Amino acid sequence: MASADEITKLQLDNGMTLIYKKIEPLPIVSVQLFLKLGSVSDPADKLGLTNLMQMLITKGTASKNDEQISKEIEALGGSIGASETEDYCETSLNITKKYFNKAFEIFADIIQNPSFPENELQKEKTNVIAGIKSRQDHIFDVTLDLLRETVYQKHPYANTTFGTEETIKKITRDDIVAWHKKHYGPRNMVMVVTGNISLGEIKKVVKKYLNNLPAVESVKYDFPAVTQTQKSLIEKKKFEQAYLMYGFLAPEVSNEDFPKIKVLNTYLGGGMSSILFQELREKAGLGYEVSSFYQSKKDKSMLVIYIGLDKTSLETAKAKVDMVLSDLKTKPIDVNRFNDAKKYIKGISVLDHQTGARQGWYLGWWEITGKGYQYDKKYLSEIEQVTPADIKNMINKYLTDKFVQIQIIPEK
Numbered sequence: 001m002a003s004a005d006e007i008t009k010l011q012l013d014n015g016m017t018l019i020y021k022k023i024e025p026l027p028i029v030s031v032q033l034f035l036k037l038g039s040v041s042d043p044a045d046k047l048g049l050t051n052l053m054q055m056l057i058t059k060g061t062a063s064k065n066d067e068q069i070s071k072e073i074e075a076l077g078g079s080i081g082a083s084e085t086e087d088y089c090e091t092s093l094n095i096t097k098k099y100f101n102k103a104f105e106i107f108a109d110i111i112q113n114p115s116f117p118e119n120e121l122q123k124e125k126t127n128v129i130a131g132i133k134s135r136q137d138h139i140f141d142v143t144l145d146l147l148r149e150t151v152y153q154k155h156p157y158a159n160t161t162f163g164t165e166e167t168i169k170k171i172t173r174d175d176i177v178a179w180h181k182k183h184y185g186p187r188n189m190v191m192v193v194t195g196n197i198s199l200g201e202i203k204k205v206v207k208k209y210l211n212n213l214p215a216v217e218s219v220k221y222d223f224p225a226v227t228q229t230q231k232s233l234i235e236k237k238k239f240e241q242a243y244l245m246y247g248f249l250a251p252e253v254s255n256e257d258f259p260k261i262k263v264l265n266t267y268l269g270g271g272m273s274s275i276l277f278q279e280l281r282e283k284a285g286l287g288y289e290v291s292s293f294y295q296s297k298k299d300k301s302m303l304v305i306y307i308g309l310d311k312t313s314l315e316t317a318k319a320k321v322d323m324v325l326s327d328l329k330t331k332p333i334d335v336n337r338f339n340d341a342k343k344y345i346k347g348i349s350v351l352d353h354q355t356g357a358r359q360g361w362y363l364g365w366w367e368i369t370g371k372g373y374q375y376d377k378k379y380l381s382e383i384e385q386v387t388p389a390d391i392k393n394m395i396n397k398y399l400t401d402k403f404v405q406i407q408i409i410p411e412k
Contacts, residue, residue, distance in 0.1 A: 007363065008199060008371060014211050019363050019373050020202060021194045023356040029195035030357035031107065034364040036219045039163075040299075048128060048163020051103050052218035053116075053176050054084040055124045057091060060115040069106060071096045079104045081111065086161055087298040088368045094357055096194050099255045101205055101267055108209035111184065129165050139308065140289075143243045143408050150231055150320040150404045151247045151302060184339050185216030190367050194360035198298040199286035226300040227326040228402040236411045238274040240289075243408040246316065248398055250303040253296050254370030257394060259382040265294040265395045268328070272371040273340055277323055280307060284318045303398065311409050318405075328395045333388035345383050 003108060014281045037396035042049045058080055059066045073080050078095035080103075095103040111389040135141045145160065162168075193202050251257045269276040269292025281290045289308035297299045307317050353359050357378075367373040 017190045019192045031093040032192040032360045033366045034090045035188040037183045038087040039161040047167040051162045054082045056116045059120040061109045062113040104205045139239045143245045147247045148405045166388045182399045187218045189274045192360040192364040194356040204275045230402045232405040234407045244307045245406045246305040247404040250301045260390045260394045263386045281400045286313045
């Protein structure tokens, strides 16, 4: 019998990778199916294709419509969901042990036999286009989109996951059917099952309901290299406020520097005790929104600094950010703030592992992004091992003078 901490990875008879973790005592089972396909693989003229596929995959099968699926799953007390990112797709099932077999049958039907109804496609295309337009009303999104385009250039990360109005209009049901047929096969799948269920039971239901998944080619992940460039852009937009954003190229998740960058980001801009918050908001009163984040991706990532502020404070804020970056390079690391940053990361991680579903998600995410599922056990110990000297090295290595700066200012 598997212990509470034991995690098993194996290849099933159908060729799919399975990661399994027994979690007791609650009679709950969570299934997370990760597909090694993200929006980075979308054809250039049909950006948003993967997103639409995932939005529609739960909307009907060859034998059930959207309403029937919803009613059957809700009657069992469960839930099914689907989403996608730049690097992967995910379809999930959460259910009590008592109804696992019946719910998994519905889940497998969704995975193998989605009908992609034309009427639902038109609804979702309308919703996506409305979302694209409304994105222009949010200054953070507008700034981030411009930053991403400038940093990534010809790399697919330059695009949003949901595409453009022009590309969405081009996508047809036939495109989505073909896209699903091309990629939804066992070679491209990592299934994570967590909960109060045996490995034998999982193998049994997979063999019964998913044994005939079609053979497909493995998703190829081969994109242009990204090099950091130094650039500053100023754009006038119809906002009352201004926005300032900096983008530094940062390592991918699989890189050995990953935990060190996580600590650096938290030290720099994570929470109210961070340097950016204290220096720009608390002491100088410059911004209503001040923070940083590290985009953890399969390929080259970004460490982003952002400040929302009044246009009259822009020059002062830029000078303050320059000062912060300079101090990071020339002054010693604040040990108390450094220790607080590590405690913050560990606290957030522990809280986010409370449910079996989230534990399963992390196992799959580490696996799909290149660290391997075992890293979930190692992550916090590696965070603990990060030293102030490591942070200094990361500052000198990644927070260089080659960064992209975006300024959004009001038109009037």
